[in-house]
Amino acid sequence: MEADLLRGNLDGLILAVLDDGPRHGYSLIEAIHDRSGGAVTVPAGSVYPAMRRLERAGLVTSEWSDHGGRRRRTYAITPAGREHLAGQRRSWQEVTRVLAAFSLPAPQAQS
Amino acid sequence: MTAPEPLAAYARAVAARVPAADRDDIAAELLDHLLTDYERHLDRGIAAADAIAAALACCGPAGQAASGYQQEERRHRRYRLAASAGTSALFLAAVWAALLVLAAPPPARWPLRPQPAGVAATGIVMLTAAVLTAATVTASRMLTSPGRPWTAHPAADVITPILNRATAVSLALATASAGALTGWRAVATAQSWMAIILPCAAAISAATLARLTTHPQDQPLSPQLP
Numbered sequence: 663m664e665a666d667l668l669r670g671n672l673d674g675l676i677l678a679v680l681d682d683g684p685r686h687g688y689s690l691i692e693a694i695h696d697r698s699g700g701a702v703t704v705p706a707g708s709v710y711p712a713m714r715r716l717e718r719a720g721l722v723t724s725e726w727s728d729h730g731g732r733r734r735r736t737y738a739i740t741p742a743g744r745e746h747l748a749g750q751r752r753s754w755q756e757v758t759r760v761l762a763a764f765s766l767p768a769p770q771a772q773s
Numbered sequence: 774m775t776a777p778e779p780l781a782a783y784a785r786a787v788a789a790r791v792p793a794a795d796r797d798d799i800a801a802e803l804l805d806h807l808l809t810d811y812e813r814h815l816d817r818g819i820a821a822a823d824a825i826a827a828a829l830a831c832c833g834p835a836g837q838a839a840s841g842y843q844q845e846e847r848r849h850r851r852y853r854l855a856a857s858a859g860t861s862a863l864f865l866a867a868v869w870a871a872l873l874v875l876a877a878p879p880p881a882r883w884p885l886r887p888q889p890a891g892v893a894a895t896g897i898v899m900l901t902a903a904v905l906t907a908a909t910v911t912a913s914r915m916l917t918s919p920g921r922p923w924t925a926h927p928a929a930d931v932i933t934p935i936l937n938r939a940t941a942v943s944l945a946l947a948t949a950s951a952g953a954l955t956g957w958r959a960v961a962t963a964q965s966w967m968a969i970i971l972p973c974a975a976a977i978s979a980a981t982l983a984r985l986t987t988h989p990q991d992q993p994l995s996p997q998l999p
Contacts, residue, residue, distance in 0.1 A: 686805070687802060687805075687806050688805070688806050688809040688810065705831070705832070705833065706803075706806055706831060706832045706838070707832055707833050707837060707838040707840075707841045708841055710799070710802060710803065710806070710841070710842075711841035711842045714795075714842070726801075729805070732776075732801070732804065732805055732808060733801040733802075733805065734805050735798070735801070735802045735805070
């Protein structure tokens with residue numbers, strides 16, 4: 663898949679995965695990979711800073727827990743995050759609808 | 774489980790490059806990620822050394838991982854840079870005000886008739902401003918690389934305030950030099966060039982800020998071909 667097609671959609675991908683339930687960073691990266699059918703692998707170096715940005719924007723919350731003796735941060739989507747995701751999904755559906763019109767060759771013009 | 778030293782060292786290396794207030798949390802979260810990946814590899818029967826290498830490979834070089842966090846700091850950085858430029862401008866304004874008070878120039882009358890000494894003083898300061906502008910542009914170009922604006926450079930936080938202060942101090946020194954060479958009264962009388970200095974300093978700061986804070990908003994993604 664072309665990287666440019668996904669550029670700028672990382673926040674939406676994260677929110678879409680968190681909409682199914684809270685996750686920690688590693689689990690979130692795995693979920694994006696699985697849900698895309700293995701087409702998208704988001705680097706950890708992009709996901710964690712993005713999570714911090716989303717938390718500052720109030721779109722996700724996080725809490726720390728103890729996991730086998732080490733600290734683990736788990737993220738959950740907020741109501742504002744769900745609202746943002748709804749807008750993002752409408753945008754994706756519109757883009758998909760438009761691009762679908764160009765995904766096949768145009769019908770031959772009747773002579 | 775005790776973290777293997779290479780993984781802990783990597784987390785520390787990234788944390789050392791991020792703001793101190795976030796350091797512990799970022800290190801802990803990153804270490805948790807690395808250990809989770811490491812454990813997954815071990816579960817698949819991969820040798821410990823290879824599992825460590827694989828876990829580290831997924832995060833890239835420490836500097837690159839840290840730059841992701843630094844990009845997220847850009848909005849806060851913008852305010853810090855603006856504050857830095859603002860203090861420099863205040864310093865220059867104070868120098869100007871002190872000069873006008875101490876030299877007590879005669880009141881300006883229109884049309885202005887610049888004296889040769891005043892023109893020379895103006896030249897000294899303007900030349901200094903030109904050199905500083907060239908240095909600022911050169912520095913920004915040196916620190917900017919394809920796909921990475923100056924804001925993402927680890928040294929941006931350190932260099933920019935230094936550059937702002939150096940600009941203010943250099944212009945103040947240039948003013949002092951002009952005063953010493955051409956006479957304070959002549960310098961203070963040259964109201965026209967004094968009116969040029971502050972806009973120049975502001976323009977330099979604004980250009981620096983614009984260059985520092987203009988870059989793509991998108992986060993990098995690395996999709997793999999299925």
